[in-house]
Amino acid sequence: MGRFKKLLVIGVALLLVLSMGACSSSGTNPSSSSSSNNSSASNSSDSSGSGEKITLTYWNIYTSDPLKTKVKEMLDKWNQDNPNIQIEQSITENDAYKTKIKAAIAANEAPDIIQSWCGGFSKPFVDAGKILALDDYLSDGTKDQVLPGAFDNITYNGKIYGLTYSGQASVLFVNRDIFSKYNVQVPTTFNDLINVIKTFKSNGVTPFALGNKDEWPGMWYYDLLAVREGGVQLCRDALNSKASFEDPAFIRAAQKLQEMVDAGAFAPGFMGLSRDEATAQFCQGNVAMYFGGNFDGAAFEKEGSGVKGKVDAYRFPVIEDGKGDPTEYIGGGANALLVNANTKHKDEAVKAAKYLAKQLSNAQYITAGGLPSWKYDDVDPSQVDPLEVQIMKNIVEGAKDSVAAWDLYLEGNDAQTHKDLVAQLFAKQITPEEYAKQMQEKINASK
Structure with a gap:
């Protein structure tokens, strides 16, 4: 009997070993299961219905x-x-x-x-x-x-x-209360815009809130004027080195920007204001217009804003002899x-x-x-x-085309070069012709 019991114990032990081996080969081992899942999941269009995770x-x-x-x-x-x-x-x-x-x-x-x-x-x-x-x-x-x-x-x-x-979309934000107070119509052409700027200026009202310390808010003005003068496709071609930044349209856009500065479009010291300071200025309710991106509108509509519910959104005015489609925008x-x-x-x-x-x-x-x-x-x-x-x-809705703000379209140093040169236009440190020449030399000539 003693020998029989020993044989029985050995037999049970062998069965346990074989059973464990069978479990190990069944796929429940975490490491082998993970490897299998990764391999099959990468070839599957939808693993949600299978057992792979x-x-x-x-x-x-x-x-x-x-x-x-x-x-x-x-x-x-x-x-x-x-x-x-x-x-x-x-x-x-x-x-x-x-x-x-x-x-x-x-x-x-x-x-x-x-x-x-x-x-x-x-x-x-x-x-x-x-x-x-x-x-x-x-x-x-x-x-x-x-x-x-x-x-x-x-x-x-x-x-x-x-x-x-x-x-994103470039927007001309208008304080309708100020326009109504001075019986001013929202401008639809660039000439109208210059006259509106002069009207507000003569009445002691700041026409536009702009903070150009950060450079990119002012860049939006130039980029949109370039779209109005030359059209989205010309802008896109120049940004892709297929056209020259010395094209007359880009020079005229720079001239229009400086014309706005000369007309008194912006408050004194705007070059030292941040974008947040400019939006806060507009929110006080004493500035007629703000040109920027749709994302600026959130500040105007927040609780506590002095212009909440008083702002309307328009396209930037067309340039009378410009080649751009009136519906085109930056964004x-x-x-x-x-x-x-x-x-x-x-x-x-x-x-x-x-x-x-x-x-x-x-x-x-x-x-x-x-x-x-x-x-x-x-x-x-x-x-x-x-x-x-x-x-x-x-x-x-219904726009013919759009092009991204140029600091997004351009890469690295080129984006910064563009912003710097536009800031120099605002400050009257360079002429429109010098702007165009430097854009071409610093951005396109090396490509």
Whole structure:
């Protein structure tokens, strides 16, 4: 009996070993399961219905509300609806993010989904082969869901590299109470504008609030005047070194800018004011006009603003003999989501990026953070600030074309060169001809 018991114990032990070996080969080992999932997920267009689980990383700049909360809500909904394709976000303040994402892309450590800016900011990433071209992923009806021109500022060498989700538009903001008080009509031509400036000036009213310490707010004036003089296509050609900045249209635009300065369009000391100081000045209710981006409107409509509910949005006046279409504007797609070319989950990342871009487009429109790039039929108009609705209807809808603000379109040092030269025009430190010559020599001649 003793020998039998020993044989029985040995037999049970062998069965346990064999059983454990069978469990190990069944795929429940965490390391082998993870490897298998990553491999198959990268070749799947949708893993949500299978047993494979992946995590996509997404970096953005939304550190404060209301967008911080809205982004969390849209991510929570995605993660609930797609248990096998989870999105994890990392949030970084705007300026720090720009440094962070450049370093991460250079080191091949970028996230799967990248928040970026259109034009010159994203172009170096594309040129380096670090961003996925999306054309093959957009034939599923995506192009029908976006507004006209949504991809223009994120298209390089004929290919689309991002999903824009918010746009910009140049706006002439008018304080209707001041215009009514002095019985002044909103100008529709540049000559009208000069006369309006002189009228307000003679009555002790500052015509325009502008803070040009930061340079880019004043740059918007020149860029729009160039669009009015030469048209969007000429501007785009010059920015792409296919036309010269010494074209007469760019010189005339510089002349028009200095004509505004000479007419007294801006308050004394405007070159030393910041953009925030200028918007605060307009919000006091004592300035007739403000020219800038749609994003400036949020300050005018906030609680405590002296112009809340008193501001209307118009197109900048046309130049009588200018070649630009009257509907053209500075702006278009400004923010976009890019997909890392090295992601292991291309199909899933694109799918998630489409979802995020659509939701972000709606969220930015509702919060006045940016104009939508996607069709917004599902947005309740009562949720949108009336000034934003005006901007969409009076400026964006029906526009023939647009071009991004030049500091977004140009890259690095070229963007700064342009801003510096326009600031010198404002200060009357250079002539229009000198401006055009330096733009051509410093930006286009070296290309």
